[in-house]
Amino acid sequence: xxxxxxxxxxxxxxxxxxxxxxxxxxxxxxxxxxxxxxxxxxxxxxxxxxxxxxxxxxxxxxxxxxxxxxxxxxxxxxxxxxxxxxxxxxxxxxxxxxxxxxxxxxxxxxxxxxxxxxxxxxxxxxxxxxxxxxxxxxxxxxxxxxxxxxxxxxxxxxxxxxxxxxxxxxxxxxxxxxxxxxxxxxxxxxxxxxxxxxxxxxxxxxxxxxxxxxxxxxxxxxxxxxxxxxxxxxxxxxxxxxxxxxxxxxxxxxxxxxxxxxxxxxxxxxxxxxxxxxxxxxxxxxxxxxxxxxxxxxxxxxxxxxxxxxxxxxxxx
Amino acid sequence: xxxxxxxxxxxxxxxxxxxxxxxxxxxxxxxxxxxxxxxxxxxxxxxxxxxxxxxxxxxxxxxxxxxxxxxxxxxxxxxxxxxxxxxxxxxxxxxxxxxxxxxxxxxxxxxxxxxxxxxxxxxxxxxxxxxxxxxxxxxxxxxxxxxxxxxxxxxxxxxxxxxxxxxxxxxxxxxxxxxxxxxxxxxxxxxxxx
Numbered sequence: 269x270x271x272x273x274x275x276x277x278x279x280x281x282x283x284x285x286x287x288x289x290x291x292x293x294x295x296x297x298x299x300x301x302x303x304x305x306x307x308x309x310x311x312x313x314x315x316x317x318x319x320x321x322x323x324x325x326x327x328x329x330x331x332x333x334x335x336x337x338x339x340x341x342x343x344x345x346x347x348x349x350x351x352x353x354x355x356x357x358x359x360x361x362x363x364x365x366x367x368x369x370x371x372x373x374x375x376x377x378x379x380x381x382x383x384x385x386x387x388x389x390x391x392x393x394x395x396x397x398x399x400x401x402x403x404x405x406x407x408x409x410x411x412x413x414x415x416x417x418x419x420x421x422x423x424x425x426x427x428x429x430x431x432x433x434x435x436x437x438x439x440x441x442x443x444x445x446x447x448x449x450x451x452x453x454x455x456x457x458x459x460x461x462x463x464x465x466x467x468x469x470x471x472x473x474x475x476x477x478x479x480x481x482x483x484x485x486x487x488x489x490x491x492x493x494x495x496x497x498x499x500x501x502x503x504x505x506x507x508x509x510x511x512x513x514x515x516x517x518x519x520x521x522x523x524x525x526x527x528x529x530x531x532x533x534x535x536x537x538x539x540x541x542x543x544x545x546x547x548x549x550x551x552x553x554x555x556x557x558x559x560x561x562x563x564x565x566x567x568x569x570x571x572x573x574x575x576x577x578x579x580x581x582x583x584x585x
Numbered sequence: 586x587x588x589x590x591x592x593x594x595x596x597x598x599x600x601x602x603x604x605x606x607x608x609x610x611x612x613x614x615x616x617x618x619x620x621x622x623x624x625x626x627x628x629x630x631x632x633x634x635x636x637x638x639x640x641x642x643x644x645x646x647x648x649x650x651x652x653x654x655x656x657x658x659x660x661x662x663x664x665x666x667x668x669x670x671x672x673x674x675x676x677x678x679x680x681x682x683x684x685x686x687x688x689x690x691x692x693x694x695x696x697x698x699x700x701x702x703x704x705x706x707x708x709x710x711x712x713x714x715x716x717x718x719x720x721x722x723x724x725x726x727x728x729x730x731x732x733x734x735x736x737x738x739x740x741x742x743x744x745x746x747x748x749x750x751x752x753x754x755x756x757x758x759x760x761x762x763x764x765x766x767x768x769x770x771x772x773x774x775x776x777x778x779x
Contacts, residue, residue: 275758282761283732283739283754311761314768318733321711326617334617334631335609338638339602464627 272304282311333462422459422471424478431475433459447479453490460493466503473509480516488522495526504536511542519547528560537569544572548579558583590654598645609638612655615735616662622730623666625719633669637662652744659731660745667723710768717767718760725760728753 277294280286286294298305421434424447432444433455445452459472476494480486486494498510511530514523530543544564548557557579564576590611596604617634624630641661648657718729727746731737732753737745742753 279754279758283757307762310765311758314761314765315733318714321714321734324618324621326614326621330631331613331617334634335606335613338609338635338642339606341635341639342602342605342642 272301274301274304275307278304278308278311281308282315422456422468422475424471424475426478447475447482453479453487457490457493460497466506469497469501469503469506470509473506473513477509477513477516480513484516484518486513486517491517491522495522498526498530504539507536507539508542511539511546515542515546519550531560531564531567531572540567541569541571544575548575591650594645594648594650594654597642605642608641608654612658613638615655616658619659619662619730619735620666622715622718622734623663623723623726624669625716629669629673633662633666636669637665640665656741656745660747663727663745667727670723714764714768717764721760721763724748724752725756725763728756729760729764732757 274297277290277297280290281294298308422431424431429446430444431447431452433452447453456472456475460469460476463469463472473494476486476490479490494510494513498507501507501510511527514527517523519527524547527543527547531540531547534540534543544567547560561576561580561583564572565580567573567576590608593604593607597608613634616637617630620633620637621627621630624633637658641658644661648654718726720726721729724746728742731742731745732739739750739753743750746753
């Protein structure tokens with residue numbers, strides 16, 4: 269449908285500074301033009317509605333991490349004036365275009381190769397540098413300058429014990445290694461802290477689960493990260509998975525503390541039950557758990573309440 | 586205050602990273618919010634955010650103190666976001682990037698399931714608005730975010746985008762037309778609720 273030639277009056281009135289005379293002209297026009305009247309009403313409604321939009325405040329912790337990451341990258345690169353590298357190309361646009369086409373073709377071929385790096389290859393010892401893309405790494409016969417750094421996918425093969433972590437850089441690098449590799453563990457830990465995609469975080473927790481099952485323990489950094497995630501994570505599925513990891517570990521003081529907090533403070537019943545079951549798996553004849561059982565008798569979950577009473581009774585006998 | 590800021594800019598130009606950290610701290614919330622609404626998803630937002638401040642640092646020499654520093658930083662952020670969007674479009678064209686939808690549907694479903702009906706519906710509505718705003722053409726998207734979310738004046742937006750006032754008004758008008766078209770069902774139902 270052809271637009272009304274006086275539509276500019278609406279634009280001015282909605283977004284510009286309109287004089288009284290212009291406003292009078294607009295209202296006179298709206299009297300006779302149905303299309304403009306509808307447009308005017310709906311745009312005004314939309315603009316009014318947008319005022320009610322809930323304000324989104326960036327997470328200060330995320331901002332702090334990003335600031336640190338930027339400063340870290342600056343440490344590795346000297347400041348450079350814009351366009352300095354390509355200044356020799358400035359005289360000829362045709363040459364610039366040719367160069368760009370060549371780069372695109374080269375990048376396309378390189379990207380299609382599906383580069384996969386062994387975790388132990390040179391240049392990867394300082395994994396932090398790789399993840400924050402602060403310096404180039406050597407992969408096969410080419411140098412790669414990672415640009416983006418979100419972890420996209422994690423796959424673990426229990427038969428081979430190999431784990432692949434794919435994270436999005438310009439060249440789609442995958443880091444391959446075993447669960448015993450320190451760099452793999454560091455990357456898993458960073459995934460747990462930094463990755464927004466809950467499916468990827470779940471994969472990272474599953475990999476940590478494998479480590480916990482194989483070694484019956486977790487280093488304090490990984491355990492601390494899991495603990496933090498257990499209380500800060502919004503996805504209950506992810507939190508349940510963390511509890512399953514804790515289930516495979518011996519009940520150390522740190523693990524016991526996390527689980528007790530869940531039993532006493534958590535609103536989600538499924539999570540409370542899971543934590544309660546882990547804590548009380550050896551509760552019989554264990555006076556250490558009596559205090560918890562006494563508190564848990566008043567739990568709103570009939571299972572926890574009944575089981576607490578049952579165990580307390582057994583302990584007193 | 587401005588003198589103070591200029592001092593930090595000069596120090597950062599001479600390679601003082603701590604001074605640059607202060608400049609970042611002063612602008613990071615604003616830049617993050619703008620980028621979040623231009624780029625769409627948090628992972629990409631964080632990448633573009635980092636690239637923005639790296640560019641700001643590298644190009645500090647080209648800042649002439651003729652406009653406000655924040656205007657210059659916002660302009661750099663918007664240009665970086667536009668570059669990123671363009672790059673992403675090409676990556677999708679060559680099928681190097683399959684992630685067409687910047688929002689995680691599972692995330693939406695989960696959040697909605699945990700909220701009361703009315704709140705969940707409101708939540709869904711604003712998510713839809715955010716998604717549609719992120720899909721707008723670059724100039725309309727930038728103008729819309731600066732005007733409606735950050736409260737910039739038309740003149741300031743024109744200065745940031747380096748276009749005329751008329752172009753900004755037109756971009757805002759076209760953006761609102763597109764959004765209205767995309768949001769009509771949700772928009773209507775959310776009005777009924779109230």
